[in-house]
Amino acid sequence: MSRIVVTGMGMITAVGLDKETTFDNILAGKTGVDTISSFDASNYSVQIAAEIKDFDPATVMDKKEIKKADRFIQLGLKAAKEAMAEAGFEKGEYESFGVSCASGIGGLPAIEKNSVIIETRGPRRVSPFFIPSALVNMLGGFTSIEFGLKGPNIGSVTACAAGTHAVTDAYKTIKCGMADKMLVVGGEAAISPIGIAGFANMKALSTRNDDPAHASRPFDKDRDGFIMGEGAGALVLEKYEDAVARGAKIYGEIVGVGESGDANHITTPTLEGPLRAMKMAWEMAGKPKIDYVNAHGTSTPTNDKNETAAIKQLLADHIPLVSSTKGATGHCLGAAGTIESVISLMAMDKGILPPTLNFVDGGEDCDLDYIPNEPRKADIEYVMKNSFGFGGTNGVIIFKKV
DSSP: OOOEEEEEEEEEBTTBSSHHHHHHHHHTTOOOEEEOOSSOOTTSSOOEEEOOOSOOGGGTSOHHHHTTSOHHHHHHHHHHHHHHHHHTOOSSOBTTEEEEEEOSSOSHHHHHHHHHHHHHTOGGGSOTTHHHHHOTTHHHHHHHHHHTBOSOEEEEOOGGGHHHHHHHHHHHHHHTTSOSEEEEEEEEOOOSHHHHHHHHHTTOBOOOTTOGGGTOOTTOTTOOOBOBBOEEEEEEEEEHHHHHHTTOOOOEEEEEEEEEEOOSOSSSOOSHHHHHHHHHHHHHTTSOOOOEEEOOOOSOHHHHHHHHHHHHHHTTTSOOEEEOOHHHHOBOGGGHHHHHHHHHHHHHHHTEEOOBTTOOOOTTTOOSOOOBSSOEEOOOSEEEEEEEETTTEEEEEEEEOO
């Protein structure tokens, strides 16, 4: 069966409007976490998030189309355009080129806005664009229309594992012969009043409002919850032989994927579920020496403890370097897997690993080398990317340097 490689990438985050700026700022130790500016959060228990600033949706779509697409779609299109341009594909008609999209919540701001409208102004004032602007699969819809992608058009809505599942689904689609190429795009923009209130009231978010820059602290013993982020990541996947034939730059090959379910609790992760997904991907890849793990690393007490234990149990013979970039970008929910896959491949390509910001002391539970606060040069051949989501849904990818 064909080998599947990545030949184009793009991303937009709270620390950069493109992949190079984002990666450079992560290496520089910059964070996008700050006091929320998109709405007045002064009476909320959580008043901080990682927002994208200075993004103009008119740079990626016609002004008349903007009202038809909620922010997660706009951000997704920005990342997708960067990835497609880098891979060398222009708008056209591609019958064997599909799209695999992802978002955890989709158009939550549109849902919130129109719920208020129907309550205060009546049903006739609800926007006719409300439904298509909010549906998760419309990220794939808008993207396929933009580039003329007529292959499979699929979507993943698996909470914080959605982006990684979207990459895996694209990989499987090509492996099964249903497409020659796939554009993967994950987008999330749920920093809204109801989004912050909902996560805050379930005690998932950090309440370090007086110190936003140090609030997201993956694996540190003083972590107290994650920081909501927004952003998008995109990757172009294709057959190795096709990439070589057209002289495309190859960032890496997907050599292992793993998926599992905890079947335990809707919001509290287990150790065993993520471990099984990690083991599945590792065994598919041939049990290689993993050089680096780009961790799910949310800065929540349970996840970081369990993920550390799973890494130690599976890879006991050679414990890899580990880091989480959520201290810089926040947790971008369903887009995290695509964003962090881009970061992982850039790290492998450039030979430098991103740091875990704000890590001081992991205590007894988190005792690995998390590349604290400063990037580290390293020649790496295999990278494991972990993503775990509410509902007990887990996804893992292993990339190999080509």
